[in-house]
Amino acid sequence: xxxxxxxxxxxxxxxxxxxxxxxxxxxxxxxxxxxxxxxxxxxxxxxxxxxxxxxxxxxxxxxxxxxxxxxxxxxxxxxxxxxxxxxxxxxxxxxxxxxxxxxxxxxxxxxxxxxxxxxxxxxxxxxxxxxxxxxxxxxxxxxxxxxxxxxxxxxxxxxxxxxxxxxxxxxxxxxxxxxxxxxxxxxxxxxxxxxxxxxxxxxxxxxxxxxxxxxxxxxxxxxxxxxxxxxxxxxxxxxxxxxxxxxxxxxxxxxxxxxxxxxxxxxxxxxxxxxxxxxxxxxxxxxxxxxxxxxxxxxxxxxxxxxxxxxxxxxxxxxxxxxxxxxxxxxxxxxxxxxxxxxxxxxxxxxxxxxxxxxxxxxxxxxxxxxxxxxxxxxxxxxxxxxxxxxxxxxxxxxxxxxxxxxxxxxxxxxxxxxxxxxxxxxxxxxxxxxxxxxxxxxxxxxxxxxxxxxxxxxxxxxxxxxxxxxxxxxxxxxxxxxxxxxxxxxxxxxxxxxxxxxxxxxxxxxxxxxxxxxxxxxxxxxxxxxxxxxxxxxxxxxxxxxxxxxxxxxxxxxxxxxxxxxxxxxxxxxxxxxxxxxxxxxxxxxxxxxxxxxx
Numbered sequence: 095x096x097x098x099x100x101x102x103x104x105x106x107x108x109x110x111x112x113x114x115x116x117x118x119x120x121x122x123x124x125x126x127x128x129x130x131x132x133x134x135x136x137x138x139x140x141x142x143x144x145x146x147x148x149x150x151x152x153x154x155x156x157x158x159x160x161x162x163x164x165x166x167x168x169x170x171x172x173x174x175x176x177x178x179x180x181x182x183x184x185x186x187x188x189x190x191x192x193x194x195x196x197x198x199x200x201x202x203x204x205x206x207x208x209x210x211x212x213x214x215x216x217x218x219x220x221x222x223x224x225x226x227x228x229x230x231x232x233x234x235x236x237x238x239x240x241x242x243x244x245x246x247x248x249x250x251x252x253x254x255x256x257x258x259x260x261x262x263x264x265x266x267x268x269x270x271x272x273x274x275x276x277x278x279x280x281x282x283x284x285x286x287x288x289x290x291x292x293x294x295x296x297x298x299x300x301x302x303x304x305x306x307x308x309x310x311x312x313x314x315x316x317x318x319x320x321x322x323x324x325x326x327x328x329x330x331x332x333x334x335x336x337x338x339x340x341x342x343x344x345x346x347x348x349x350x351x352x353x354x355x356x357x358x359x360x361x362x363x364x365x366x367x368x369x370x371x372x373x374x375x376x377x378x379x380x381x382x383x384x385x386x387x388x389x390x391x392x393x394x395x396x397x398x399x400x401x402x403x404x405x406x407x408x409x410x411x412x413x414x415x416x417x418x419x420x421x422x423x424x425x426x427x428x429x430x431x432x433x434x435x436x437x438x439x440x441x442x443x444x445x446x447x448x449x450x451x452x453x454x455x456x457x458x459x460x461x462x463x464x465x466x467x468x469x470x471x472x473x474x475x476x477x478x479x480x481x482x483x484x485x486x487x488x489x490x491x492x493x494x495x496x497x498x499x500x501x502x503x504x505x506x507x508x509x510x511x512x513x514x515x516x517x518x519x520x521x522x523x524x525x526x527x528x529x530x531x532x533x534x535x536x537x538x539x540x541x542x543x544x545x546x547x548x549x550x551x552x553x554x555x556x557x558x559x560x561x562x563x564x565x566x567x568x569x570x571x572x573x574x575x576x577x578x579x580x581x582x583x584x585x586x587x588x589x590x591x592x593x594x595x596x597x598x599x600x601x602x603x604x605x606x607x608x609x610x611x612x613x614x615x616x617x618x619x620x621x622x623x624x625x626x627x628x629x630x631x632x633x634x635x636x637x638x639x640x641x642x643x644x645x646x647x648x649x650x651x652x653x654x655x656x657x658x659x660x661x662x663x664x665x666x667x668x669x670x671x672x673x674x675x676x677x678x679x680x681x682x683x684x685x686x687x688x689x690x691x692x693x694x
Contacts, residue, residue, distance in 0.1 A: 097122045098161045098233050098261060101144055104153035106136070115285030119144055121233055125261040128272045128294040131282035133501035133529045137265045138168050140282060141235050144263070164231035168238045170222035172210035178221050179206035185225040195228035202247060215242035216410045227254060234262035240271060244410040245552050249592035267530060269294070269555035296669040299648045303661065306651035372436035375400050375518060375546040376421050381430035382571070383420060389571030390416050391427070396565070396575060400435070400517075403540065403547040405557045407580065408567025409591065414550045415522055417565070417573065421548060422520050441516035443507055443524050452496030456486060459495060460509060468513050484509045501527040508536065517545035525553045554580045566591070585683050623685055630682040637675040644668040
């Protein structure tokens with residue numbers, strides 16, 4: 095089937111530096127493509143070229159003349175429109191009906207009469223999504239569609255895209271969205287693209303194998319250079335007549351090594367820890383907080399022990415930041431009490447990233463001004479070295495914060511928060527604008543952090559990897575804690591934040607009735623249920639063993655070169671086994687909950 099959209103050999107330079115160097119992208123009917131790469135690698139630029147919004151220095155763009163294309167930019171521009179509805183309808187053709195657009199706006203709780211200039215970031219993003227989806231396009235180009243969205247809207251978007259007939263290319267840092275939706279992955283790295291005809295779930299193992307192969311090739315090139323230098327010094331004939339061909343080869347090798355664009359680094363994060371807090375980090379007893387007649391937190395109690403990692407989730411406006419401020423003592427409750435444990439030393443990350451003036455330089459932001467050193471783990475470290483840990487170049491030392499990209503601002507605020515000695519971290523949307531590799535390192539850091547963490551996030555995968563419990567906004571100021579990560583919460587609750595009961599207010603009498611309604615009828619477990627409960631643990635352990643064996647096989651850096659087909663089979667099997675393991679674990683958890691409910 096011919097492609098609907100194709101980019102070939104795209105080249106583009108910015109400020110004299112090559113950004114795209116032969117990049118390619120092909121979208122055929124039915125394609126669901128994850129476009130991935132580091133922050134600043136050119137993903138947004140490539141999508142703009144694909145959408146026809148930008149022109150490359152060189153290369154070719156082809157689009158089927160009759161194919162309808164919709165493009166969602168990372169920063170939608172709503173200026174010049176009197177109402178939100180006007181902005182949405184501007185994306186429709188003259189003969190296209192507005193009924194679908196109005197229905198989508200209703201689904202996402204958008205006021206069609208609202209002034210676009212007064213919309214919040216989340217409302218503007220939802221309006222832009224409706225504009226892109228309303229035309230029922232053949233091709234969708236989506237650049238960070240989940241930015242500023244809460245989990246309710248993210249789950250709605252995932253369902254809408256899964257049901258869409260459109261082929262799409264998707265740029266996102268939301269691992270769960272990419273893994274659930276995509277069937278192919280295009281990796282943009284150092285200006286070039288490489289395509290994997292599997293979804294994002296298989297991408298990271300494949301990428302790591304590619305990078306290991308590159309490292310081996312670089313080592314081989316270095317060894318050849320050493321061998322040629324040895325010949326130059328000691329292999330010359332008695333008449334000292336140099337073999338100019340060998341001299342030329344050595345010069346070419348050195349030039350190749352010099353011009354090789356190595357894979358970009360990854361951030362190095364170390365969180366300094368203060369003296370350990372007491373065993374009890376936070377205790378909240380029947381706290382309440384309202385703004386006017388609107389309850390934000392109502393009759394909420396919680397005990398957070400040292401080492402707990404507590405995730406907080408809810409729709410935008412539910413009061414997640416307010417709850418964090420109450421629990422950390424930075425905001426006084428209207429009723430009830432909050433007690434912090436002994437020796438608590440807190441570091442925080444503000445969701446707005448707005449605690450510094452745009453004119454503040456990178457150096458002053460990290461040092462506090464008047465110094466070239468940062469105190470990390472009780473030791474003085476030069477600010478340039480600390481900047482490098484977070485992927486900032488030395489020449490950016492005097493760059494004003496206002497000139498940084500969203501991803502760079504996110505890394506800067508993390509660097510500031512992690513430089514503070516602490517045993518309690520309050521992180522409000524720490525994953526915003528971070529690329530996948532930096533997310534990996536942040537997750538690893540938080541997993542190793544010896545203190546306590548309060549974490550507000552809309553990233554489901556991040557919560558699953560980090561949180562030991564999740565607090566959910568149930569409506570009208572009521573909050574409830576569930577053990578485990580986000581997926582565990584969904585399994586226990588029976589639905590996610592966009593589920594049928596999510597918008598309702600669980601008043602005390604209704605909440606009690608709901609709990610009663612959830613109880614299964616008094617019965618015994620069926621034979622099949624009992625059998626599954628007995629056999630699933632063994633199956634889960636067997637799957638873990640198979641996955642570990644596949645990880646060891648994929649860890650062989652020479653596997654792809656030696657046996658490409660074997661490598662592809664292994665990556666396919668790995669993704670399938672991971673999915674099977676997750677399903678088995680979910681089944682076991684559901685059956686175990688059922689058993690506990692039946693046994694009272």
